Amino acid sequence: MGLDVEDASLSLDHKLLHLMDQLEDLEEKREKLNSLIEEGWFSISKARYSMGNKQVSALQYASEMAPLVRVHTKVVASGEAEFQTQREEFQIAGGDDGGVTVEDIGPKEEGTTPSEGLRRRGHKKLSELEEEVSSGQQKETSHKAKAGRTDHQDPLKWFGILVPQNLKQAQSAFKQVIEHAAEIAALQSAILATRVELQRMKEKHKSSTAGVTEE
């Protein structure tokens, strides 16, 4: 009986040390995450300084956006959740036909081609209009091809064609932050699972030691 209690005490100690290790790991990862976020903010501020105050704000967000990064989650038996990020690469150029096309810049509206947009309003020749009607079928097809591309537009393009290097640096810092965030989320979940396990073991240990004392 005494040996059982000793074993239970040992495994309780191991679990506690494991929790401490996890907490230490979390602190390290947190520090890294915080410094990367800071780096990202500095770069955004620098970009704002060179582009102008209103040029890097929520007003520039596109009206259509699709995620370029997703996180795969899995809950294992112990209640721990695993998080793994997966990045979808946006297409820089090229349609279904494999030909090279020029990428459109700026926030895109669904179902809007540059010729329909505000940039070329008015002053259209009659011949041009007729040509557009006749090629309606073709446009529809290219619309469908473009839809895929619109979904995966590089968010950098929301802020203009020639964005400063700082904005690119901010993007790369935040990309790393996202990776770290997934790791931290997994670690947090592991810590909570260890905590529950430790509590359960403590209760068990308490009751067994109480039994030994009574004997």
Place this chain on the structure above:
Amino acid sequence: MAGRGKLIAVIGDEDTCTGFLLGGIGELNKNRKPNFLVVEKDTSIAEIEETFKSFVTRNDIGIILINQFVAEMIRHAIDGHMESIPAVLEIPSKEHPYDASKDSILRRAKGMFSAEDFR
């Protein structure tokens, strides 16, 4: 990896949201509901709480990133969230550095050690 992954949502100040959207997490779904909330000076606590609760109930969100100073405003809602998915991560903001003692996960871990344990 089978199936489509989940989204990462963010609730925070303008620069935090801009940064994460640059990183590629942004989505506007079919109902035009975004997976982010830019918290400004005039954003009410009720709006933040409502958004947080809607993110928690959405099954296409895997991680919620929230500025710690915003999390402080809706601490009761964050402490009440016990599920592992979506995971809630408190992050610093430009004007408020990260304070580990306020983090709900670390407070939970800390809470299990009573004075009795150290005797």
